Amino acid sequence: MSVMWIYDKKLQFPVKIKRPDPRMARLIITQFGGPDGELAASLRYLSQRPSMVTPMAKATLNDIGTEELAHFEMIQSMVAQLTKNASIEDIKGSGYEPYYVDHGKGTYPVQAAGTPFSAKYFQSKGDPRTDLYENLAAEQKARSTYEYLLNLADDPDVIQPLRFLREREIVHFQRFGEALRYVQDYLSDKKRFSYGKMKK
Amino acid sequence: MMNRDELLKIISVLDFYALDLQLYLNTHPTDRDAIQKYNNVVKRAKELREEYERTYGMLTPQNISDSPWRWIENPWPWQYKFNFDLEGDECNVDL
Numbered sequence: 001m002s003v004m005w006i007y008d009k010k011l012q013f014p015v016k017i018k019r020p021d022p023r024m025a026r027l028i029i030t031q032f033g034g035p036d037g038e039l040a041a042s043l044r045y046l047s048q049r050p051s052m053v054t055p056m057a058k059a060t061l062n063d064i065g066t067e068e069l070a071h072f073e074m075i076q077s078m079v080a081q082l083t084k085n086a087s088i089e090d091i092k093g094s095g096y097e098p099y100y101v102d103h104g105k106g107t108y109p110v111q112a113a114g115t116p117f118s119a120k121y122f123q124s125k126g127d128p129r130t131d132l133y134e135n136l137a138a139e140q141k142a143r144s145t146y147e148y149l150l151n152l153a154d155d156p157d158v159i160q161p162l163r164f165l166r167e168r169e170i171v172h173f174q175r176f177g178e179a180l181r182y183v184q185d186y187l188s189d190k191k192r193f194s195y196g197k198m199k200k
Numbered sequence: 201m202m203n204r205d206e207l208l209k210i211i212s213v214l215d216f217y218a219l220d221l222q223l224y225l226n227t228h229p230t231d232r233d234a235i236q237k238y239n240n241v242v243k244r245a246k247e248l249r250e251e252y253e254r255t256y257g258m259l260t261p262q263n264i265s266d267s268p269w270r271w272i273e274n275p276w277p278w279q280y281k282f283n284f285d286l287e288g289d290e291c292n293v294d295l
């Protein structure tokens with residue numbers, strides 16, 4: 001195999017939205033290119049990988065960083081389907097107009113307020129504990145964002161994938177917390193650390 | 201014989217089950233029951249993937265193709281048509 005990842009031609013969770021809703025598209029786009037969005041999450045974890053000191057933390061960052069790319073694709077699919085059949089009449093007065101004049105119906109990584117994606121949204125500090133603390137906070141911020149989006153959504157076709165994505169942030173938070181505990185054990189007592197002495 | 205959407209749904213469920221176990225096992229590498237579960241899920245998903253790809257086309261490019269090249273076939277995952285309906289039901293898969 002000569003590539004870093006193999007593309008799997010399916011979504012992690014289905015996105016099948018019947019009703020166009022440019023207003024919701026304009027809000028959901030923030031999880032595509034916003035500060036707590038899926039692209040920032042993926043690049044954050046994948047960028048931090050070499051700083052990780054335990055096998056568990058390396059695998060955790062690698063695999064969650066990869067899963068976030070699948071979420072990036074789900075968000076893109078939601079935005080694309082919410083706008084595909086939207087008429088100009090649907091777009092007028094929906095809040096989608098500023099985005100429309102810059103990007104039409106293209107998916108471009110911006111936050112809901114319109115600022116384009118930036119690597120300034122995350123850190124890679126070279127200290128595994130610091131990075132894992134950032135990741136715990138990042139998962140909570142993403143969970144909050146999904147909750148705010150859910151407060152503003154009314155279509156079950158939109159709500160289902162948003163709920164799935166929210167739940168994944170909770171699982172990721174759990175896994176980063178476990179990885180952090182083992183990193184702390186390792187750093188506080190390098191010599192005694194071994195698989196045989198892992199706590200259950 | 202399952203239709204495309206049924207097959208895709210079960211593959212998606214199994215792949216998700218496997219991924220969630222994978223993340224769990226990364227921080228619980230000595231949990232034998234979870235490894236057993238993981239192995240069963242991955243085996244079943246592999247069989248169903250082969251069945252899907254024989255009829256409905258390639259899920260990954262690391263696969264054999266008929267002519268013309270099947271990888272480029274529509275629809276793609278971000279399209280409405282590609283995805284299956286959830287209809288709010290739960291999906292239980294026997295392993």
Ligand SMILES: [Fe+2]
Pocket residue numbers: 041068139142168169172
């Ligand atoms: Fe996440």
